[in-house]
Amino acid sequence: MQNIELLAPAGSYEALVAAIQNGANAIYLGGNEFSARAFATNFNREELQKAVDYSHLRNVKIYVTVNTLYEDNQFKxxxxxxxxxxxxxxxALIIQDIGLMDYVKKYFPQFEIHMSTQTSVHNLEGVKYFEEKGVDRVVLARENTVAEIKNICQNTDLDIEVFVHGALCMSYSGQCLMSSMIAKRSGNKGACGQPCRLAYKLQKNGQDLNEQPLYLLSPKDLCTIENIDQLIEAGITSFKIEGRMKRPEYVAIVVKQYREAIDAYCHSKKLNNIPERILKMKKMFNRGFTGGYLLNDQSFMAKDFPGNRGIEVAKVISYDGKKRIVKLKLLNELKQGDRINFASIELTRTITKLFEKGRLVNSSQKGKVVEIELNQPVKTNEKVFKIIDNNLIEEAKASYNNENIKNPIDMIFIGSLNSTPLLTIKYQDLIITIKSNQKIESASNVPLDTQRIFKQLTKLGNTVFNANKIDIDFPDNAFFPIKEINEMRRQGIEQLIQKITLKNKINIKYPEVSLHHVPKRIKGIDVRVYNLKQLEALINEDIHRYYFPLSKDLDKAIDLATGFNKKIVPFTGFLSNSKQLNEFKESDLYCKVDEILVGDYGALQIFNDKKCLLDFNFNLYNSYSLNYFNNYAAVLSLEMSKNMINNLNDINQELILVAYGKTINMHLKHCIISDYYFNCKKEKCNLCHQGHYNLVDRKNEKFTILTDDNCNNLVFNSHCLYLENISDVDVDYILLSFSDENCEECKKVFYDFQNNIILGKPRQIKLKTRPTNGYFYD
Structure with missing residues (x-):
């Protein structure tokens, strides 16, 4: 059985202590600088040093997140x-930015590199890509199944890290622009505003399907503890708990449950006390639990309520408006200090007074009728949830208030008459030797025996060590001061701690190199189309490249383009699966294409024998990432500004700027449409072909939903990117990215941009959706 690493989150120093004292093997955390959780407490430099010392003394590793995208001017x-x-x-460092990965390998090779889930690796080929680049670990996408993970683990030497508990992102991590495009709060910059936790209506052909908004993008929380055996047997290296925004008590309880479950299975191949463990974790925080994609759990969404629902504790019997008293029938214990939630009126309150039969009580049990004061009316039969259990909070705090960790050390105390004794302490590969200044003398009264020496050496107090083995070689009828033995032990432990927490004195200078901006001019227009009608509308125009999806119509698209002496560049899209990609590689069509626009690292690895272009999904955001891929034409990140683009340095490849199109805000393995009708993703139901579907938010913004051949959803932005005055941007080509436009609209947009570039005319057409400049003028 392999060693299983339990990797816990720490958004604060107290959370770090809570995680370690409850059994975490490693901690991931962020500094105040460059972290993907901009709204967590995080750690300043002094706290980071303290955290590393605390962790290393307890044989726990620290992984620091630097898993956002960085601008050129941030690298110094x-x-x-x-x-x-x-x-x-x-x-280790947890990294998203491929430019930073390359930089760390060049200048800081002492670090382990863990590719973040923000890198969006979701297949074996993507893992193989990074294995060849010499990284140490890949954090897989939350969308991978146990079967897929097992196959990956069996075919790579890299460490594989998988989320096993906590909040789920609706979109593939690193591929979500929803918050970024609607509120300029980028998940790729650690500032996601979580629009997936808001309510939406679903429209079909302009008509609302649900009268009241539902939380159609809000998943339940992942919980895999009852299937931990499957995950261990799959070969996963690191079991990751989400929660850098969670309170320390949450971290303590969740870590303890997984630690004990993992240890129980590794020891006896059995799982123990799983229902009790799940109940404890529910009491701490949950949006409802799901096994997620990991365990093919169809019960995935929390459409009724996006927040913590704890456990159902009561139902409303009645409300007395005059007395402002609500009467409850208890389904679980309720105590003073507990916090409850009435979801329908979005009211949360702490129990300060609890009445049973008119008498003030500290607690009341299941089945009892109680009354509490409440200023707002609530309906009969309303569900009441307990979201904070005060007793459990106290239990959690008690679990990390004292030192629970004792690392074994071996000690050897040796000396002879009229000589100075030696104390040797051994811990892992460290050896500490302390030599006394005092000599062992003949005893004039009561001699010192080995039992007393043993007793003094074991007095390790509140340190993180305990004596595993003590060897003593001490002469008979001899004397040596107890005080000196204590001092030798104290010095030895102190030196051991100093060695464990020893700091480096590395001085790696920032590479001050001569930077050279390569000016460019726009040479032409590329277009991305999604169907044959759009291609037919544009096939006879002056277009540099036609990007067409890897779909059943690709052969027809190639034949059509060939008739006009044009070339098709297939694009894989981020959601294309390995089976689909490999089938294309083995097909006759593969020989008919020279270039492929790839949407993820797996596709880049599969098609390494072709000329590949890199799509916007690679999040190429700075000169460092572009220089890393200097042999590949690249579509720039959709979050780059004109100023950033015009200040890129040493760029040799073709740069492509998306100048038009509804941005893909979300790439979903989920299907919003079938889930609305069937409460699960139902593949091949064909409902998506029976109308035009939109999500509609509270501001009446409409987000188009398109479904691919694998029943995955693409959620497009409500506003259409439409860049004007782009003649002075330093790129080689602009890309017009069409989605659901009809033929006439495609033509109008193309002519508008053609005139804009060649003749400098302003935009002429009126769009169906409001235009946006995105980040271009930031």
């Missing part, structure tokens, strides 16, 4: 931060 500050992390002995 990044370098200084990385140098600090190297000197305090951080064990």
């Amino acid at each position: 500050q990044l370098h200084d931060y990385l140098l600090f992390l190297a000197n305090i002995n951080v064990d």
Whole structure:
């Protein structure tokens, strides 16, 4: 059985202590600088050093998140931060930005590199890509199944890390622009506003399907503890708990449940006390639990309520408006200090007074009728949820208030008459030797025996060590001061701690190189189309490249283009699966294409024998990432500004700018449409072909939903990107990305941009959806 790492979140120092004292093997956390959880408490530099020392003394590793995208002008500050992390002995960096990955490998090779889930690796080929690049670990997408993960683990030497508990993102991590495009709060910059937790209506052909908005993008929380055996047998290296925004008590309880469950299975191949463990975790926080894609759980969404529902504790019997008293029938114990929630009126309150038969009580049990004061009326039979259990909070705090960890050390105390004794302490590969200044003398009264020496050496107090083995070689009828033995032990432990927490003195200078901006001019227009009608409308125009999806109509698209002496560049899209990609590679069509626009690292690995272009999904956001891919034409990140583009340095490849199109805000393995009708994703139901579907938010913004051949959803932005005055942007080609436009609309947009570039005319057409400049003028 392999060693299983339990990896816990820490958004604060207290959460770190809670995780470690309850059994975490490793901690992931972020500094105040460059972290993907901008709204967590996070750690300043002093706290980071303290956290590393605390963790390493307890044989726990620290992984620091630097898993956002960075601008060129941030790399000098990044370098200084990385140098600090190297000197305090951080064990690994969690990275999204491919430019930063390359930078770390060049200048900070001492770090382990873990590719973040933000890198969007979701197949074996993507893992193989990074294995060849020499990283140490890949954090897989939350959308992978146990079967897929098992296959990956069996075919790579890399460590594989998988989320096993906590909040789920609706879109593939690193591929969600929903918050970014509607509120300029980018998940790729650690500032996601979580629009997936808001309510939406679903429209079909302009008509609302649900009268009241539902939380159609809000998943339940992942909980895999009852299937931990499957995950262990799959070969996963690291079991990751989500929750850097959670309170320390939550971290304590959840870590403890998974630690004990993992240990029980590894020891006896059995799972124990699973219902009790799940109940405890529900009491701490849950949106409803699901096994997620990981365990093919069809009960995936929390459409009724997006927040913590704890456990159902009561139902409303009646409400007395005059007395402002609500009467409840208890389904579970309720106590003073507990916090309850009435979801329908979005009211949360702490129980300060609890009445049973008119008498004030501290607690009341299941089946009892109680009364509490409440200023707002509630309906009869309303469900009441307990979202904070005060007793459990106290239990959690008690679990980390004292030192629970004791690392075994071996000790050897040796000396002879009229000589100075030696104390040797051994811990892992460290050896500490303390030599006394005092000599062992003949005893004039009561001699010192080995039992007393043994007793003094075991007095390790509130340290993180305990004596595993003690060997003593001490002469008979001899004397040596107890005080000196204690001092030798104290010095030895102190030196051992110093060695474990020893800081480096690395001085790696920031590479001050001569930067050269390569000016470019727009040479032409590329277009992305999704169907044959759009292609037919544009096939006879002056277009540099036609991108067409890897779909059943690709052969017809190639034949059509060939007739006009044009070339088709298939695009894989981020959601294309490995089976589909490999089938294309083995098909006759593969020989008919020279270039492929790839949407993820797996596709790049599969099609490494072709000329590949990199789509916007690669999040190429700075000169460092583009230089890493200097042999590949690249579609720039949709979150780049004109100023950023015009200040890129040493760029040799073709750059492509998306100048038109409804941005894909979300890439979903889920199907919103079938889930609305069937409460699960139902493949091949064909409902998506029976109308035009939109999500509609509280501001009446409409987000188009398109479904691919694998029943995955693409959610498009409500506003259409339409860049004007682009003649002075330093790119080679602009890309017009069509989605659901008809033939006439495609033509009008193309002519508008053609005139804009060649003649400098302003936009002429009126769009169906409001235009946006995105980040272009930021």
